[in-house]
Amino acid sequence: MINxxxxxxxxxxxxxxxxxxxxxxxxFSGYVNPYVYILFILLLPVELPAWLVLILSFITxxxxxxxxxxxxxxxxxxxxxxxxRPYVLQVISPRDGYEPGSEPSMFTYGARWFFIYTTIxxxxxxxxxxxxxxxRLTDFFRTLFRVLLSSxxxxxxxxxxxxxxxxx
Amino acid sequence: MRxxxxxxxxxxxxxxxxxLEGIALxxxxxxxxYHNSRFINGVRGMTIGIEKQLMKIRTYFVLREINQTLASxxxxxxxxxxxxxxxxxKLFFFVSDTSKQQWYQYTLAEVIDNSVSRQKNYFTLxxxxxxxxxxxxxxxSGDAVAGVVVGCTDNFSVAMSLLNLDFRxxxxxxxxxxxxxxxxxxxxxxxxxxxxxxxxxxxxxxxxVETTGYSAIFPEGIMxxxxxxxxxxxxxxxxxxxxxxxxxxxxxxxxxxGNLKKAEQVGLEKQFE
Numbered sequence: 001m002i003n004x005x006x007x008x009x010x011x012x013x014x015x016x017x018x019x020x021x022x023x024x025x026x027x028f029s030g031y032v033n034p035y036v037y038i039l040f041i042l043l044l045p046v047e048l049p050a051w052l053v054l055i056l057s058f059i060t061x062x063x064x065x066x067x068x069x070x071x072x073x074x075x076x077x078x079x080x081x082x083x084x085r086p087y088v089l090q091v092i093s094p095r096d097g098y099e100p101g102s103e104p105s106m107f108t109y110g111a112r113w114f115f116i117y118t119t120i121x122x123x124x125x126x127x128x129x130x131x132x133x134x135x136r137l138t139d140f141f142r143t144l145f146r147v148l149l150s151s152x153x154x155x156x157x158x159x160x161x162x163x164x165x166x167x168x
Numbered sequence: 169m170r171x172x173x174x175x176x177x178x179x180x181x182x183x184x185x186x187x188l189e190g191i192a193l194x195x196x197x198x199x200x201x202y203h204n205s206r207f208i209n210g211v212r213g214m215t216i217g218i219e220k221q222l223m224k225i226r227t228y229f230v231l232r233e234i235n236q237t238l239a240s241x242x243x244x245x246x247x248x249x250x251x252x253x254x255x256x257x258k259l260f261f262f263v264s265d266t267s268k269q270q271w272y273q274y275t276l277a278e279v280i281d282n283s284v285s286r287q288k289n290y291f292t293l294x295x296x297x298x299x300x301x302x303x304x305x306x307x308x309s310g311d312a313v314a315g316v317v318v319g320c321t322d323n324f325s326v327a328m329s330l331l332n333l334d335f336r337x338x339x340x341x342x343x344x345x346x347x348x349x350x351x352x353x354x355x356x357x358x359x360x361x362x363x364x365x366x367x368x369x370x371x372x373x374x375x376x377v378e379t380t381g382y383s384a385i386f387p388e389g390i391m392x393x394x395x396x397x398x399x400x401x402x403x404x405x406x407x408x409x410x411x412x413x414x415x416x417x418x419x420x421x422x423x424x425x426g427n428l429k430k431a432e433q434v435g436l437e438k439q440f441e
Contacts, residue, residue: 021218024283033285050181058188065195070286072196079192083185132196134287134333134354142355 008044012060015040020067023157031146034153035074036161037064038125041081042118043105046098050086057082070133077128081121088120106162118158119151126151219281220294227278227420234420237310244311272387275299275424277307277325284357284416289329291315291419296323306386306425312413313337313392314422316385325424331357331416338383339392339410342376344369350377350392350410357416359396362408367400377410384430 019037026034041057061078065071089098094109106114126147134143176183227234277299281292295301297320305317307327315327315335328335331352339362340347348364362377375395381388396411427433 021222025222031285051184054181054184054188058192061192068283070288072192072194075192076189076196079185079188083181083189086181130287139354 004045008040011043012040016060016063016067018161019064024068032150032153034150034157035064035122035125035129036154036157038078038081038121038154039158039161041078041085042121042158043103044085045101045103046089047101050083053085054079054082073129073132076132077125080128081125084124085121088117092116092120105165106159107165111159111163114162115155115159118155118162122151122154122158123147126154219292223278223280223420230418230420233418241310271427271429273300273426273428275301275426277301277422277424279419279422280324282329282416282419284329284331287333287354289331289416290318290326291329293317293325293327293422293424294323295424296321296325298322300426301325301424302426304385304430305427306390308386308390308423308425309414309419309421311391313379313386313390314414314416314419317424329416330360330412330414337386337392338380339377340380341365341369341371341395342378342389344371347380347382348405348408358412360393360410360412362395362410363405365406365408367404367406371395371398371406371408373397377408384427384433387425387427 015037019035023034023036026032037060040060041053044053044056057078058075061075064074064078068074089104092113094113098104099108102108104114104117130143130147130150275295277293277295279291280294283289283291291314293301293307301317301320303317303320306313307315307317313330315329315332317325318328319326330337333352333354335352337350338347339350346365346369348362350360350362352360365371373395377392377395379386379388379390379392391413393410393412393414395408397409398406401407
């Protein structure tokens with residue numbers, strides 16, 4: 001238990017640092033900004049009570065907001081992701097159900113499963129984030145395009161990070 | 169009582185979700201438009217040290233370009249001095265003459281954090297209240313518009329970039345003098361949109377667009393960019409695409425311009441509102 005708290009604390013700090021120092025500074029073409037920090041919310045143990053997931057999501061979003069001068073934006077989207085997480089996990093549960101005490105990672109349930117999981121969660125996160133950012137429905141499709149493009153990069157980077165984490 | 173507890177337990181997730189999402193949206197509504205200084209002071213202070221170090225490294229790689237812009241700025245300033253000196257040879261005036269008072273005050277600042285990929289971009293400067301900066305001061309890069317200071321702490325400031333959907337600027341076409349409103353449409357970090365220019369005047373690609381000075385934030389005649397494209401819309405106005413002179417991806421050293429007569433101008437204007 002204590003071990004777990006320590007481990008997730010480390011993952012949290014590393015991901016936030018990655019996000020703030022590296023990914024927030026990458027500006028491909030002005031349209032794309034990958035957000036990989038939600039991997040933290042993805043990786044939380046399956047059995048963690050939903051309200052605790054929500055609170056952790058809230059904290060994650062708030063910290064990222066503090067670092068990127070966008071108070072409220074990331075918080076709103078991470079809380080949303082934290083809320084839909086149990087339902088997503090339910091819908092895409094593996095045939096034999098989840099092993100008790102396991103994490104929904106690439107290591108435990110395989111790359112294919114993890115890819116589907118990541119795609120749904122990242123899309124949900126980016127949808128809320130980008131629409132909250134512009135806060136208007138004019139240029140609806142352009143925002144949608146930005147969502148899809150950034151999602152593509154976020155998913156790719158999350159899969160990459162998870163791949164290296166798995167090896168270690 | 170028991171029923172109430174049961175109810176709460178049953179819907180605890182939904183309740184927590186609504187509360188947290190409510191807080192997030194409230195934060196978004198209150199703090200995001202104009203970052204209040206408390207927010208930057210508190211938590212942003214922690215990250216600024218790291219960002220400063222990063223900026224030092226980044227600056228090193230673009231020294232050549234920085235030198236070039238400085239050199240060209242120097243030339244244009246020399247040119248100005250030459251013009252002014254010739255004029256002033258003929259005129260005598262006391263230094264304390266109030267009509268010759270300094271109007272704008274310039275401060276050099278370094279950009280320590282910047283973004284162009286969002287729809288509402290801000291950048292952070294390494295100077296604050298102690299260096300004489302305050303909110304609603306103009307920020308220029310070289311001699312072109314970059315943004316407006318929206319929040320200050322003792323040592324740092326946050327400026328709203330021109331690349332921000334909330335940014336509005338009164339701009340005019342230099343050749344004809346007609347003015348309109350400039351804003352960013354969120355598409356391209358090298359272009360902005362100028363509207364409210366009536367269709368009866370002729371404009372050309374390459375025409376210079378500059379500030380008007382009506383807002384008491386920017387001095388008059390600061391370069392914004394050149395017209396790269398325009399189209400006639402259904403209404404009486406053009407929709408003009410302005411290609412910006414400032415390269416927001418390479419923002420390093422900026423001038424912060426304070427209007428020393430702003431209080432006077434705004435105070436007078438208020439009487440007639």
